[in-house]
Amino acid sequence: MTKKRRAFMCMGAFALPYAKKAITSLLEGSLEPVAMVILTDGPDDVAAVEAALADETIPEQHSVRVVGEEECAAVAEERWADWPALRQFRAGHPCWRKISDPLLFSEGSEEIIVLDPDLYFPGPFSFEPTPEEGILLMWQRNNCLGPVPAVWRAFEKGYRLAHHVDIGAAQLRADTIDYQWFSDFVTDLQTEEFTRFMHIEAVFWAALAMKVGGGYYDKDRWFCWQRGQIKRVAIRLGMPGPMSLGFEPIEASKCSHLSGPSKWWMAELVKQGKLRERSEELADPSPVTPFVELTKDDFAKEQRVKGLARKLGYQKFVGN
Numbered sequence: 246m247t248k249k250r251r252a253f254m255c256m257g258a259f260a261l262p263y264a265k266k267a268i269t270s271l272l273e274g275s276l277e278p279v280a281m282v283i284l285t286d287g288p289d290d291v292a293a294v295e296a297a298l299a300d301e302t303i304p305e306q307h308s309v310r311v312v313g314e315e316e317c318a319a320v321a322e323e324r325w326a327d328w329p330a331l332r333q334f335r336a337g338h339p340c341w342r343k344i345s346d347p348l349l350f351s352e353g354s355e356e357i358i359v360l361d362p363d364l365y366f367p368g369p370f371s372f373e374p375t376p377e378e379g380i381l382l383m384w385q386r387n388n389c390l391g392p393v394p395a396v397w398r399a400f401e402k403g404y405r406l407a408h409h410v411d412i413g414a415a416q417l418r419a420d421t422i423d424y425q426w427f428s429d430f431v432t433d434l435q436t437e438e439f440t441r442f443m444h445i446e447a448v449f450w451a452a453l454a455m456k457v458g459g460g461y462y463d464k465d466r467w468f469c470w471q472r473g474q475i476k477r478v479a480i481r482l483g484m485p486g487p488m489s490l491g492f493e494p495i496e497a498s499k500c501s502h503l504s505g506p507s508k509w510w511m512a513e514l515v516k517q518g519k520l521r522e523r524s525e526e527l528a529d530p531s532p533v534t535p536f537v538e539l540t541k542d543d544f545a546k547e548q549r550v551k552g553l554a555r556k557l558g559y560q561k562f563v564g565n
Contacts, residue, residue: 368523379459
């Protein structure tokens with residue numbers, strides 16, 4: 246019997262307009278059986294997600310379980326009784342549970358595939374082999390590390406950070422994350438000061454990447470939508486967002502991360518029946534590229550460029 250791939254998606258019911266397509270396209274497209282755990286919030290969220298999926302025909306080789314925060318918190322209290330920093334971390338920004346909560350339902354070297362709810366799987370595919378050591382992360386041209394004070398604090402505490410990290414998907418083994426290191430990270434960064442900022446998650450993954458190794462998914466097979474300058478200006482000048490997705494190589498990917506406004510454009514294309522698909526199977530493993538380090542000088546330069554753009558009013562014109 247083929248072993249099921251272990252996928253986790255953290256989402257609130259508010260995300261269903263786009264997350265439902267992420268879930269169904271994954272389960273329809275995966276050439277391998279998947280055991281999927283959807284980590285959500287309160288009882289109303291659990292009910293809403295279960296109701297949304299009840300309308301869908303899930304291929305029989307897959308399994309889907311919806312788990313609410315109450316159950317996750319109870320497991321954390323039991324399993325992490327000696328790790329108060331980890332329990333504190335998972336109670337921060339809801340997106341941070343993408344890091345913590347899959348660990349609550351995993352043992353030893355079990356596989357963990359972390360998936361955002363704003364993904365799209367355009368056709369038949371196989372996941373990449375999960376490394377025995379290290380982590381796979383999506384690549385983007387820039388990075389989404391923030392907030393700035395937290396990044397500087399990470400540098401000051403001696404953490405090396407990977408550049409170009411996108412947080413749409415990750416693959417690792419449960420024991421790749423050392424609990425003592427995780428606890429120290431929470432304490433060193435004083436993450437309780439940054440609970441409004443989802444992208445602390447990116448800082449965590451970037452630090453873990455430089456600690457344990459691994460690499461970036463192939464950027465064409467695991468495509469990250471990026472709000473480049475040409476797109477910003479084109480949309481500001483009137484190009485409809487859904488139309489702009491027509492210029493992206495989505496159907497050539499195994500998985501596309503449609504973040505920011507593009508997830509709502511995807512939802513609109515689903516309504517219109519215009520979201521592009523692929524019939525060709527992409528079953529072979531894709532190449533992995535080693536992580537590139539983001540140095541203090543790199544980050545300082547990025548901040549100077551962003552500061553100048555703000556002073557010139559560029560971001561006010563094109564949007565954040």
